[in-house]
Amino acid sequence: MPVAAASLPVADGVGLPWDVETRDAVEAIGAARRRIGDTFVVESGRDHYLFTFSAAGVESFYALPEESASKGLADYLMLRRKLPEELFAGRRTLPGTLFRRDDVTSYLANLERALDHTDVELGERGEVELFEMTRRLGHRMGLASWAGPGCSDGTAFERLVAAFDALDGSDAFVHPDAMAAIAASDKRAERAALEEVVAVVGDALARGESIAADSLFGRVVGAWADEPAEVRTRGIALDVALIHIASMSNLMAALGWALVDLIGHPDVAARVVDGDTGLASRCALESTRLAQRSIMSRAVVTPVEFDTGDAVIEVPAGWTIATLLPLLNTSAAPGLERWAPDRWNRYRLADTRVLDSPMLVTAFGHGKHSCPAQPFSLSAMTTAMIRLLSRYEITPQWRRYPRPVPQQIGGVARSRDECRVEYVRFGHAEGRS
Ligand code: HEM
Known part of the structure; x- marks a missing residue:
């Protein structure tokens, strides 16, 4: 028998950051999940969110039809808080x-020209965020x-x-x-x-x-x-x-993290610079996976029956069904917290046997709403990574791995810490202290 969403456990004291002051909403929802389990409700402002984290729940999430549970509407409701x-x-x-x-x-030809401009702006040496x-x-x-x-x-x-x-x-x-x-x-x-x-x-x-x-x-x-x-x-x-x-x-934040990770792995960066574009693309995917802070949400427009594996839940119109990539991508199986580009085989994880569902991990989404810009974004990121790393010797100025903005809930992480690097164009290293 389907159960009513209103009868599910509610994460007491948890709200979403546009409604209530929350230092780190991802962490607060993660704590609620540890307390309650993989399926619970967050009541925030006047809205109800059904959060789902089980393998079956996440699979059901990606299968939701746009006509009854809309990504377009959920995006609009989010963006209109900022945009006129x-x-x-x-x-x-x-x-x-x-x-x-x-x-x-x-677009890729324009990226090459934009990289030419970047070369001019950077000059032969300097420091940049x-x-x-x-x-x-x-x-x-x-x-x-x-x-x-x-x-x-x-x-x-x-x-x-x-x-x-x-x-x-x-x-x-x-x-x-x-x-x-x-x-x-x-x-x-x-x-x-x-x-x-x-x-x-x-x-x-x-x-x-x-x-x-x-x-x-x-x-x-x-x-x-x-x-x-x-x-x-x-x-x-x-x-x-x-x-x-x-x-x-997302794109340029993801490129930033890919550069941070390659700067931290000079051996891998050397192979990328040597022209291993497959490896470069795997690095781009891996850094994007780790930097994901996305809330994935669907606004329910007509009532849906939502299968979480343990139960079928009747979700009324006006509710939002959601999951959070940062609570899945790095913890759905042991080892996912590490940066390991070779876990990818083209756009997919090479080995999904350790996962309860391959859909528990993603960089660009699953199903019919997955990102139409994925091939372009990976080409753009790899082109820029290869170009910048082959042209400049880059020395990071950070002492510890940069942290994401804690309030962020959506998209690819923005860095809370300044990520300054010193750079010298190869062939112009003389006189560098
Ligand atoms: C590294 C860069 C990017 C990442 C990680 C990324 C990630 C994602 C993800 C995870 C989704 C699925 C969201 C969901 O199911 O709710 C998505 C959808 C989408 N992305 Fe991207 N994205 C990137 C770049 C871009 C760019 C450059 C554009 C275009 C200007 C773009 C346009 C879109 C659109 C239009 C959708 C919605 C597709 C649909 O609803 O059918 N993305 N993206």
Whole structure:
């Protein structure tokens, strides 16, 4: 007999960080799991979350149909805490449509150009914060790929970087504790940043440069061709903004962790630099797995029967079903807490016999909502890793492995600690103390 979700044990005193002050919500939910077991309810604000961690529960989670338990709606409910509502209304080109084969080729060409810029900015020697560098690299590659002519250089680029740093949707899960203040300000800074994006993209359009119709920006422009000028410019700019915000949530943080791990494993880094791209890709996957802080959630829109293995639970509309990758990825079997790139065979774990289900561990998700950007992201990460490590001798300035932002609940970890490195371009080491 199915049991009602409302009759399940509740994790007393636990709330989600956008509703209640919590220093480390992942740890608090982990503690609730140790107390209660793999299935329990968190009541937070006015919302109910059914958390699931059993093998059968996680498999059921990835099998939930979008029509009754929606990832799109769950994402929207999360992101709207940070982003102005008008950004979501009426979009014509969505982030999920970004990864056609030819698109990826052009993004990777833009990545090479962005890496050329990084070379120029770094110069022959110096010191830099690793995650700031990868973030800037991501802005430049992304804006060159989908923001229109001139948007990845000079003043237009700097204006967009400042605007997107204010309009960063991932703040909703990296700094969930800041969402109450953002609501109180009626998203004033975010709205101003959005207007800045409209202005810069508008300038790019006004220059009248020819735009390849089959490029991503060309497709965005084409989607608004039938509208009067003002509606068109705003529509194009908001499409670009949503695409760029989606691209910012994971990729460049994951690249940062991959570099941290390779810098800490010089023997493996040497093989990567020698051109072992398969190994580079396994390293990228492994660092991403370990850095995962994602809450995976589905907003229930029509009641669902949810099988956790021990019971079938009737979950009413309005509830959210969720699991947390950081409580599974490093503990679902012994040894998973270690960085071991060879545990991967292409996109899969080489040996899943030790796991109750292969779905208990992931970097890019499982099932129909798994990340459409995985092949692109791994290519981009490996290209950047090989390029940076083969060009620079890098010396980390941190004394212990960087820790994630404790408040973060979602996406790939951001580092709470500064990750400064000293670097010297190979061939220019003379005079280094
Ligand atoms: C290292 C980089 C990345 C990681 C680790 C990552 C991770 C993930 C994960 C775990 C999911 C599944 C979430 C779920 O089931 O709830 C997902 C979905 C998705 N990702 Fe990524 N992602 C990355 C890069 C990107 C980039 C660069 C983009 C695009 C701009 C992107 C766009 C998407 C979209 C649109 C979905 C939703 C797919 C759907 O609902 O069908 N991702 N990603």
